[in-house]
Amino acid sequence: MRVIATAGHVDHGKSTLLRALTGMEPDRWEEERRRGLTIDLGYVWTDGLAFVDVPGHERFVGNMLAGVGPVTAVLFVVAADAGWSVQSREHLEILHALGVGRGVLAVTRSDLADPGPVLAACRDRLRGSTLADVPAVAVSAVTGEGLPGLRALLAAIPPDDPAPEADVRLWIDRVFTVEGRGTVVTGTLGAGVIRAGDVLRLGGDDVRIRGLHSLNEAKTEVAAPARVAVNLRGGARPRRGHTLLTPGRWLDVEVLDVRVSGEGRPPEQVTWHLGTAAEPARLRALGEDTVRVTLPRPLPVRVGDRALLRDPGSRRVWGAVVLDVRPPELRRRGAARARAADLAGMSGVPDGVAELRRRGLARRDDLAAMGTPVDADPVAGDWLADPDHWAGLRHRLAEVVAGRPGLAAETARQLLGLPDRALVDALAEGAAVRTVRGRLFRPARTPGVDELRRGWAADPFAAPDAARLAELGLDRRALAAAEAAGELVQLAPGVVLPPGAAEEAAEVLARLPRPFTVAQARTALNTTRRVVVPLLEHLDRLGLTRRQDTAGSRTFL
Incomplete structure (x- = not known):
């Protein structure tokens, strides 16, 4: 189906021409027929052509815009006995601004005046606009002269791409109630398919499609491009300017x-x-x-x-x-x-790759909803990343972790300005950074430390004993080197824990009643007295806890 809007000055014969083409009355209101003046939008059709008739009077240009807004082809009408007029110019400016470049120029009333001079004048007026190359024909709705040629030109207008998989966005141009059926809305479906039973979004509400009509015929589905009437079930109150949308696919x-x-x-x-x-x-x-x-x-x-x-x-x-x-x-x-x-x-031509490059990171569904989908593999969840931006983030993460071993992954997320913690984990995988209990580490330079980390992953407060350290070749000099490299923390001679253990211990101990005892701390941290005493003394030195005189109990500052 080709959906075509009319355009042109008031009283140049747009509605009369549509009556001759379709045998239908485009003026829906009694006042319009009585005054011979189109006020609101009219809808008629014939042989695969659907027309939206728009008013030509300057007072109703808002209605005219609602008619041509969703339509991509036009029947531009100029009367042979009146010539190019004020609203002819304004309607052309509107169509040019909207980028409408398909259609037909019809010079009407060729039975009342020679259409030749007006055709030539119109060609001159259209020059430089999006309608400069549309075909033209002289017609008379009274005698029928030129109507067969006009029908052929209208039928030859290239149709819109049906895009059956496209997301639905139906701009509503009319709302009325049918007794026993409820609310019906109409509009021009530019892309996608609407089916009876579908659930679409209308404002903040979900509505179900109760029934469909197109060109006055009941349908189980309607594919774009088409004029469609949609019977809705739901509590929404639509009006002109609202939209029916595929849920979750539009911003x-x-x-x-x-x-x-x-x-x-x-x-x-x-x-x-x-x-x-x-x-x-x-x-x-x-x-x-x-x-x-x-x-x-x-x-x-x-x-x-x-x-x-x-x-x-x-x-x-x-x-x-x-x-x-x-x-x-x-x-x-x-x-x-x-x-x-x-x-x-930016050109305004949808380009998903360029959009992702500008943003660096974006969710796949968000890009699609912007109208700029990208065919790429996500880096984490549904997050897509521009390759150069992702490489830069990976390098920055490695630098941050090298300077602050044991950094909490959430802190790293904030430092890198990332919107999702999952992105930190994904970056760590490619940045030679390991995540241990939510903390980040570079691979150990000191032999044996990676073995310690594997044990700490399950129990971060289990300090290896002297035999285990000796087995791993971690003597006093090696432990000092590892501590200097930020690979571990030595609380006392031979008592070592992973970087960040103090902060993690503070989070656990903060949940104890205040004050708490050494025994309570040892139980909460699932460790031994050999470890917990120097750990608490370390927390005292950091200013996180304070020892009290009563039985060695502690409280938080």
């Missing part, structure tokens, strides 16, 4: 960075048009052609989306291509200038 976007096109700079306050949504938006200029957009409510937006910025006062419009839907905050002086430099290198 709620309130702040985004875009590249604008058009004459001059847009003002700080504009109306943001995307799909059928029209929201007041606040702009912050970044670079010569880039701005930050802040919306009053979240919308499902992806990189590469084309939107329109409109100044309601002057009726000027600017095109907007979405560059980033998860931009960084601008807090420091000069941040906006630096951000503009970053955006200068």
Whole structure:
């Protein structure tokens, strides 16, 4: 199915032409038929062509934008007896800003005036726009002249890519109630497939698809591109500008960075048009052609989306291509200038590899929801990493651990600014760093220390006895060298524990009643008196505990 919107000045015969093409009445309201003036969107169809009829009057340009927003082809209408007019220009500016480049130019009322001069004038007006190369035809809805040729040109418009596996985003353009069936919404399905029984997301609610119609026929599923009516079951209250979405596949976007096109700079306050949504938006200029957009409510937006910025006062419009839907905050002086430099290198064409390179780390599903999926193996869980960034993190982790043996993995996560502890473990695997009970160590340079670590992994407070140290070749000189290298801590002659043992002991002892005794500490740490006494004295020296006079008990400072 090809879904085509009309465009053109008021009273140039858009609705009359659709009646002649389809035999259907596009004006749904009695007031529209009585006044001969399209006010809201109309919907008619014939032979695989579905039309969204838009109003041409300047007072209803918001409705016009809701009609053309989700549609990628246009039937541009200019009357032979009136010629190019004010709304012809404004509608062309809107279509150009939205990047609509497929369609047909129809010069109507060829029975009332010679269409030749108007066809030539329109060609001149379209030059330089996205519609510069569309085919043109002169027609008369009264005599039928040119209608067969128009039908053939409309049928020849290249259809949208159906993308059956794409995530659903149906912009709602009409809402009504059917007695006995409940709420029905309509819209233009641009990608994906909707099936009866599906659960979709509407705002903050899940809704179930109770039934489907397309071109007034009941369907069990509807594939894009298509006009579709969806009967909903659920408590949500939809309205024009809302969306039906594949759950879990779209981001709620309130702040985004875009590249604008058009004459001059847009003002700080504009109306943001995307799909059928029209929201007041606040702009912050970044670079010569880039701005930050802040919306009053979240919308499902992806990189590469084309939107329109409109100044309601002057009726000027600017095109907007979405560059980033998860931009960084601008807090420091000069941040906006630096951000503009970053955006200068972005094209707005979705590129998952480039997006991952900019971010360094990102979850696979988040990248897909941004509209920039990446086909790569995760480094940990569902985390993806840019290879160069990952190599740099691995080098930094090795440096940090070399300077602070026994560093807690959580502390390393914070020092490296990582969003997930699992990333530390994954980095350690490739950085010649070992994780022992949540603490990080470089491979021991002193022979025998790695054997000690294997024992400490199960019991960090079990200091090997003199026989075991001798067996491993760890004499007094070797132990001193290992301690100097940060590979272990020697609490007393021949009493050695892993780096970080003091901090781990403090965490365990902090859970004891205060004050606690040596015996209570020995039990809590599952060790011997030979170890616990020098360990407690070590904690005293670190200022973590304080010995009291009563029976050698201790408390925490």
